[in-house]
Amino acid sequence: MYAKEMVKQSLPLIIFCGLGAIVTGSTLILMTGLFKTIPGLIVVIPAIIAMRGNISTALGSRLGSAYHLGVINSDNLWNNELKQNVIGSLVLSFLVSFIIGVLAFITTLIFFRNIINIDPLLLAIKLIFIVLLAGILSGSILTIMTISIIYLVFKRGYDPDNITGPALATFGDMISMFCIFISSSLVGAII
Secondary structure, three states: HHHHHHHHHHHHHHHHHEEEEHHHHHHHHOOHHHHHHHHHHHHHHHHHOOOOOHHHHHHHHHHHHHHHHHHOOOOOOOOOOHHHHHHHHHHHHHHHHHHHHHHHHHHHHHOOOHHHOOHHHHHHHOOOOOHHHHHHHHHHHHHHHHHHHHHHHHHOOOOHHHHHHHHHHHHHHHHHHHHHHHHHHHHHHOO
16 A cells, blocks of 8 residues: 555656656756856766755755654744754855865866866856856755745645655756756856
8 A cells, every 4th residue: 555655646756857857958958058168067067966956855854854753834834943954955055066166176177177268267266156156046946945845745645755855856956957057157148
């Protein structure tokens, strides 16, 4: 009985996740011109996607556990427990984004030094700013989405362990990729 319920809750979402992965991969096609103008941008993409997935799914797991334990409920959603988790998630997003930007710049200097056609300081500024902007944007969107998913899953009586992980991983990939595209387009146009 439990396996049947798990399949019923998870299968449609996992099919959607497969489609989401295709959309995420397709976004790379839109970015081919940016890869040429911003060396090292390709290095940033897996790191940001992994960061967002890790932070969002960890937040979803913590909130799911808090719901199971009765610390958070649909009537008292925005309590101190939720606020602390949200603040922690956003602070992690900012700090890890900055570190990824710096590491992407260093990696680009080491491995792609022969194709860098812009001033290294300008490249550092571009990469760090792209990663910070994408990380903060995707972090904010996914935090709101995480809270919404947890709330809806419990309202419908589903097990959050069957829903939140796959949903947040897929939405995290899609939103992070979109935010990388937006931030790199903006930075490429401005700087």
